[in-house]
Amino acid sequence: METKILKPNQLDQAAQALAQGQLVAFPTETVYGLGADATNVAACQKVYAAKGRPSDNPLIVHVSSPQMVWQYAQGPVAAAEQLMQKYWPGPLTIILPVRPGCLSTTVTGGLKTAAFRMPDNATTLALIDCLQKPLVGPSANTSGKPSPTMALHVKHDLNGRIAAIIDDGPTKVGLESTVLDLTVTPPTILRPGALTLQELEKVIGTVQSDHHQVQAGEIPKAPGMKYKHYAPQAQVIIVDHPQDFPAAVKWVQQQEMPFALLAEDEVLKVLDLTAAQATFSLGDSLTSASHLLFAGLRKFDLDPQIKYILAQGEPDQGLGSAYMNRLNKSAGNQHFNHLEAN
Numbered sequence: 001m002e003t004k005i006l007k008p009n010q011l012d013q014a015a016q017a018l019a020q021g022q023l024v025a026f027p028t029e030t031v032y033g034l035g036a037d038a039t040n041v042a043a044c045q046k047v048y049a050a051k052g053r054p055s056d057n058p059l060i061v062h063v064s065s066p067q068m069v070w071q072y073a074q075g076p077v078a079a080a081e082q083l084m085q086k087y088w089p090g091p092l093t094i095i096l097p098v099r100p101g102c103l104s105t106t107v108t109g110g111l112k113t114a115a116f117r118m119p120d121n122a123t124t125l126a127l128i129d130c131l132q133k134p135l136v137g138p139s140a141n142t143s144g145k146p147s148p149t150m151a152l153h154v155k156h157d158l159n160g161r162i163a164a165i166i167d168d169g170p171t172k173v174g175l176e177s178t179v180l181d182l183t184v185t186p187p188t189i190l191r192p193g194a195l196t197l198q199e200l201e202k203v204i205g206t207v208q209s210d211h212h213q214v215q216a217g218e219i220p221k222a223p224g225m226k227y228k229h230y231a232p233q234a235q236v237i238i239v240d241h242p243q244d245f246p247a248a249v250k251w252v253q254q255q256e257m258p259f260a261l262l263a264e265d266e267v268l269k270v271l272d273l274t275a276a277q278a279t280f281s282l283g284d285s286l287t288s289a290s291h292l293l294f295a296g297l298r299k300f301d302l303d304p305q306i307k308y309i310l311a312q313g314e315p316d317q318g319l320g321s322a323y324m325n326r327l328n329k330s331a332g333n334q335h336f337n338h339l340e341a342n
């Protein structure tokens, strides 16, 4: 099967393919999703096969309105509605108890809860309205690879395995949505994203965060958190303070292996870039770094010679928590200042 690249004005073709049980990658404000009709079990099964995703890792159900959620989920209605009114469409995924029998175990991974999100992308909202069904949508990457922030990334991973990709340009945020479990007290963030704990607390009061690295033998609250993620073939080493970059470069040169630099312009402009095999700019802010992180990791993955990636860390708060969560996973928590201490 040849994967078609569709423009946002070719929605009817995308809707038709989805209605026939085929897979179509769709744009969101966070990352591209791998879409299937959430009410079609066979289509949802194809999502796992195309991604190479373990079957116990449940899928997010993408809706075009809060009302659509209540066909499939039940309370806590008040807290959920308040959050949806304030932050939807947007980068917030809400876990709710499923109405018994309303979603297949293929979608829920056998859990009694499911994840719901209304993405902030006009094309995708129109697509869901056209289909009149919600879309399941894990990130449209091969399992273990960084999530796709451009249609090209989706094509690289899934060409020939899905019917079409709707290309709506690079995504705005670049990191996946905040996943909030509303079935527990207090509500708990299972995956940090662009929407911060503080913003959630403004609406529903105390929220806790539980996205520690899952240990061997532990049952994770979000099944996806136990899998290795975002890991390029090279070893990523996080440089937490910009002023440590010269020392980090010196250290990596002593290893006598080709390395790459992933940092903001301010950092890159004071380094001798000729020493590096490759460089990728994260722009000039935390926002641009979040937007570009996955694209940078993917770029370096195309060059098998690169053995180390020195990547800029960011302060672990607000959007920085989401950025550091992804970067720590890609680095297996390897930081330059830990190496130095050893």
Ligand code: TXA
Pocket (backbone or CB within 6 Å): 028, 030, 031, 032, 033, 034, 057, 058, 059, 060, 093, 095, 108, 111, 113, 114, 115, 117, 119, 137, 138, 139, 140, 175, 176, 177, 178, 179, 190, 191, 221, 222, 223, 224, 225
């Ligand atoms: O920004 C996003 O959320 C993107 C775009 C496409 O919407 N989607 C995305 O989906 O990142 P995915 O499948 O890559 O990540 C969903 C995460 C996984 O860690 C999964 O385990 C967790 O949400 N999850 C889904 N349903 C859950 C449930 N019922 N309980 C706990 N965790 C759940």
Ligand code: MG
Pocket (backbone or CB within 6 Å): 138, 139, 147
């Ligand atoms: Mg994913």
